[in-house]
Amino acid sequence: MRLLSLAPDRPRRGGPRHLTSGSPALPPPPPLLLLLLLLGGCLGVSGAAKSSRRPNVVLLLADDQDEVLGGMTPLKKTKALIGEMGMTFSSAYVPSALCCPSRASILTGKYPHNHHVVNNTLEGNCSSKSWQKIQEPNTFPAILRSMCGYQTFFAGKYLNEYGAPDAGGLGHVPLGWSYWYALEKNSKYYNYTLSINGKARKHGENYSVDYLTDVLANVSLDFLDYKSNSEPFFMMISTPAPHSPWTAAPQYQNAFQNVFAPRNKNFNIHGTNKHWLIRQAKTPMTNSSIQFLDNAFRKRWQTLLSVDDLVEKLVKRLEFNGELNNTYIFYTSDNGYHTGQFSLPIDKRQLYEFDIKVPLLVRGPGIKPNQTSKMLVANIDLGPTILDIAGYSLNKTQMDGMSFLPILKGASNLTWRSDVLVEYQGEGRNVTDPTCPSLSPGVSQCFPDCVCEDAYNNTYACVRTMSERWNLQYCEFDDQEVFVEVYNLTADPHQLNNIAKSIDPELLGKMNYRLMMLQSCSGPTCRTPGVFDPGYRFDPRLMFSNHGSVRTRRFSKHLL
Numbered sequence: 001m002r003l004l005s006l007a008p009d010r011p012r013r014g015g016p017r018h019l020t021s022g023s024p025a026l027p028p029p030p031p032l033l034l035l036l037l038l039l040g041g042c043l044g045v046s047g048a049a050k051s052s053r054r055p056n057v058v059l060l061l062a063d064d065q066d067e068v069l070g071g072m073t074p075l076k077k078t079k080a081l082i083g084e085m086g087m088t089f090s091s092a093y094v095p096s097a098l099c100c101p102s103r104a105s106i107l108t109g110k111y112p113h114n115h116h117v118v119n120n121t122l123e124g125n126c127s128s129k130s131w132q133k134i135q136e137p138n139t140f141p142a143i144l145r146s147m148c149g150y151q152t153f154f155a156g157k158y159l160n161e162y163g164a165p166d167a168g169g170l171g172h173v174p175l176g177w178s179y180w181y182a183l184e185k186n187s188k189y190y191n192y193t194l195s196i197n198g199k200a201r202k203h204g205e206n207y208s209v210d211y212l213t214d215v216l217a218n219v220s221l222d223f224l225d226y227k228s229n230s231e232p233f234f235m236m237i238s239t240p241a242p243h244s245p246w247t248a249a250p251q252y253q254n255a256f257q258n259v260f261a262p263r264n265k266n267f268n269i270h271g272t273n274k275h276w277l278i279r280q281a282k283t284p285m286t287n288s289s290i291q292f293l294d295n296a297f298r299k300r301w302q303t304l305l306s307v308d309d310l311v312e313k314l315v316k317r318l319e320f321n322g323e324l325n326n327t328y329i330f331y332t333s334d335n336g337y338h339t340g341q342f343s344l345p346i347d348k349r350q351l352y353e354f355d356i357k358v359p360l361l362v363r364g365p366g367i368k369p370n371q372t373s374k375m376l377v378a379n380i381d382l383g384p385t386i387l388d389i390a391g392y393s394l395n396k397t398q399m400d401g402m403s404f405l406p407i408l409k410g411a412s413n414l415t416w417r418s419d420v421l422v423e424y425q426g427e428g429r430n431v432t433d434p435t436c437p438s439l440s441p442g443v444s445q446c447f448p449d450c451v452c453e454d455a456y457n458n459t460y461a462c463v464r465t466m467s468e469r470w471n472l473q474y475c476e477f478d479d480q481e482v483f484v485e486v487y488n489l490t491a492d493p494h495q496l497n498n499i500a501k502s503i504d505p506e507l508l509g510k511m512n513y514r515l516m517m518l519q520s521c522s523g524p525t526c527r528t529p530g531v532f533d534p535g536y537r538f539d540p541r542l543m544f545s546n547h548g549s550v551r552t553r554r555f556s557k558h559l560l
Helices: 031-038 076-083 099-108 129-134 140-148 212-226 287-320 379-390 505-519 523-527 550-554
Strands: 056-062 087-089 151-157 179-183 193-196 199-202 233-238 327-333 360-363 371-373 419-424 443-446 452-455 460-466 471-477 484-488
Touching (some): 076 360, 099 379, 140 151, 140 379, 179 212, 327 379
Parallel strands (some): 056 233, 151 179, 151 233
Antiparallel strands (some): 193 199
């Protein structure tokens, strides 16, 4: 399957090249960019950038792939080619368990309260004109292109509302991308439209030419073969899998027939002492609900087999082209997922490990094979890390995250964070759900048996803490109760027991202060020591700096 040419006609290694007429070529770097490079915008800052040829970077992003429930199990080749050849992070988190806010955090290196994307709607700033004007010029790919001279390539799902007519449609190409091959709106496998450098191209339902995961694989291989060899490159490949509608490639539709959703300790049980949204789920679930989620779990794994093929093709092509040894490859997901935990059928959005924890595997120059890191990282760290690889200083950005390149390189005596912020603004309108008239207004994402996965006051913020002594999660809800959930994950990894009423009140107070500070942080103040770090101190000024009242800042619906 060959869909697009990226350069003038020239022979492919290993065979002839048949090109589509009128295909766009990658533009040369503008004169201003060359001047910036001469002034040292990205040179000599990082040890990774001191070689004569700066490293290339590939970021592979899955959609809704969990880590806790075995989401990496189908990806045997990916684990062998990336994880076993580099480092696997066992404590990688997202700052919001929903696609658009999480993807915005990846691109900007910021927590949601700083990039202001709060849900998957235009009103929630998902690919809105405000996002395009304020945030897109400062994403890490834009910096790589404008300041570091990287060729930048994007293929796949961008943000859930990308392509909306009210926000520029498919003609909008975000600043900083040399080559743009983006899906209109949310994940699909067939019958979708792509923006190819701002021009719409519709696809049908013929597997050989339209199956999106394979389309992304092939256009990525084209880029590798026909890009410029005079500049380093950054690729971001964002697959639809394993997001619904879970349409597997024909050859994989019978895989995993004996696989079922994990029956772990929090499967199909009542969420005792949890927020009302969790408590409203019907327990035990009906047989039809269990059959539905088992089928969804199986189909999710089936779709991932094509992602595994994509990864294998990409790594082999990098090796064939002689570029693998100078390329960092990251594999991760935008959020986790649940299938039956606390009797919630299927979705994400919740504060628990299964929704906020994601896979993260990295290989590249200077990373020793077969390593596992327990260091606490978040997807706001991806941008800073990739910029560090390119030799661009984090101090020149407004990013909240940290570069974990020293961790990848095996640095000793490294001072690292002990906590990250997780925040989510619930979705729901002040109307009764027509499928569930017995429920009060404000719920959303409801199933036929009136179990709802979200509500307007499913609005929370958490401090996820990991230190030598403590493995805690402290969460507050922005509702009339100001409901609090606290979990000791060392003793209770499945988060069955909310210890908010039994934990030491002094510790509870410290976690509350830390949460308020993180919810008001920006840039360097997001990287201050946590409650259990030796350098921790409580400074009220950090909570109010530039933001006014903490409580009005915490869950503000105002979009800049």
